[in-house]
Amino acid sequence: MARTLVINLDRCSGCESCVTTCKYENGLPLGEYYGRVVPVESGTFPNTEQYWLPVQCQQCENPQCIAVCPTGAAYRDKTTGVVLVDGGKCIGCQYCVYACPWGVRSFSKEHGVAQKCTLCSQLTGDGSDDPVCVHNCPCGARFFGDTNDPESPASQELARYGEDCIHTLSDPKDSKPTCTYILSPGIASWKEVN
Numbered sequence: 001m002a003r004t005l006v007i008n009l010d011r012c013s014g015c016e017s018c019v020t021t022c023k024y025e026n027g028l029p030l031g032e033y034y035g036r037v038v039p040v041e042s043g044t045f046p047n048t049e050q051y052w053l054p055v056q057c058q059q060c061e062n063p064q065c066i067a068v069c070p071t072g073a074a075y076r077d078k079t080t081g082v083v084l085v086d087g088g089k090c091i092g093c094q095y096c097v098y099a100c101p102w103g104v105r106s107f108s109k110e111h112g113v114a115q116k117c118t119l120c121s122q123l124t125g126d127g128s129d130d131p132v133c134v135h136n137c138p139c140g141a142r143f144f145g146d147t148n149d150p151e152s153p154a155s156q157e158l159a160r161y162g163e164d165c166i167h168t169l170s171d172p173k174d175s176k177p178t179c180t181y182i183l184s185p186g187i188a189s190w191k192e193v194n
Contacts, residue, residue, distance in 0.1 A: 002081035003119055003146055004059045004178040005134070006154040010187050011141035014039060014052030018133035018142065022056075025120060025132040032106045034117040035133070042191050049188035054142075056133075057104050057117040058169060058177030059083055065096035065105060065116075073114070081146075082121055087113045101173050119144065147178065157182070 016037050026034065035056030042049050063083050065074045073089035074096050076082070085096075090113035097105045097114055105116045120131035124144070129135070134142040145152025150159070158166060158180060167181045167190045183190050 002059070002061075002148065002178060003124065003144065004154065004180070005056070005119070005131075006143040006145075006147070006157050006180045006182065007054055008141045008143070008157060009051050009053065009181055009183040011139045012037075012052045012054065013139050013141075015138060017136050017138055018054055018056075021132040021136040022117070025123075026115075028106075028115075029110065032108065032115070034106065034115070035104060040188070040191050042189060051183060051188045053181070054133075055102055055104060055169070056179070057083060057119075058102060058175070058179040059119070061176035061178060062174060064099040064101065064173050064175050065114075068095040068099040070095065077121070080119075080121065080125060082119050082124075083116075084118055084121060085114055085116060087111065087115075090114055099173075101171065101175055102169060102177075147180065154180075 014037055019035055022034050038053045038055060040051050040053050071089045071091055073086045075084060077084055092112045094107055097107055105114055108115050123129040124131055130144045134144045143154045143157045145154035147154050149155055161182050165182050165184045167183060168177050170192050
């Protein structure tokens, strides 16, 4: 089992509810985030395109954060498959922060440890709830589940679209991100932003 997010960019309005509810649920102070929403623009007026790209932990198959962690604080949960941080083992070296290709780990100055999106493991660990970013998305753009399970909401949303609509972030370090984005060519052309 490997739980992840599917985000339908055809529906995303860029409202940042995902960022706000994440900060609230995780008690993050000013300046610390587990994700961000990046506006992606292309073209020349009047022929322009725009969409919003939420970027958070990509729940990689080959996470660079785990590979570089000297203490084993960065790990994959054996039950859920979610990449997590054990704050009790973290020594604050920040190797994982710098190793992440998408810059979605943060360092808690208050606690002296690395932190990141956990897909709300405190809520989703037993499989009974969605992450707050999914639950609170006003556009219904976010889906959570195991993409290997055809019955999961994430798999069902992916099944509605052709391959030309399904994207992952470019992967310079062979991390193999599992977070998947849907963007229909009729809405905008897929373009990477780091």
